[in-house]
Amino acid sequence: xxxxxxxxxxxxxxxxxxxxxxxxxxxxxxxxxxxxxxxxxxxxxxxxxxxxxxxxxxxxxxxxxxxxxxxxxxxxxxxxxxxxxxxx
Numbered sequence: 001x002x003x004x005x006x007x008x009x010x011x012x013x014x015x016x017x018x019x020x021x022x023x024x025x026x027x028x029x030x031x032x033x034x035x036x037x038x039x040x041x042x043x044x045x046x047x048x049x050x051x052x053x054x055x056x057x058x059x060x061x062x063x064x065x066x067x068x069x070x071x072x073x074x075x076x077x078x079x080x081x082x083x084x085x086x087x088x
């Protein structure tokens with residue numbers, strides 16, 4: 001199987017799944033950038049749609065992603081968003 005069809009982290013076949021398109025200009029926290037790069041590089045739960053928005057713009061787009069990366073991002077996000085006292 002060609003390497004480009006596998007997630008390099010999970011060695012899982014990439015799949016076509018919908019991703020939410022986020023419009024607007026915003027900053028991404030450094031810990032989120034680091035986690036995306038190292039823990040779930042092929043998640044693509046959301047993708048950037050640019051700085052402008054209209055109600056007629058699409059809300060979702062199919063992307064090539066790793067399902068294990070998506071699960072890892074959901075778990076990481078849930079743990080990150082919990083108060084510190086609930087994490088341990």
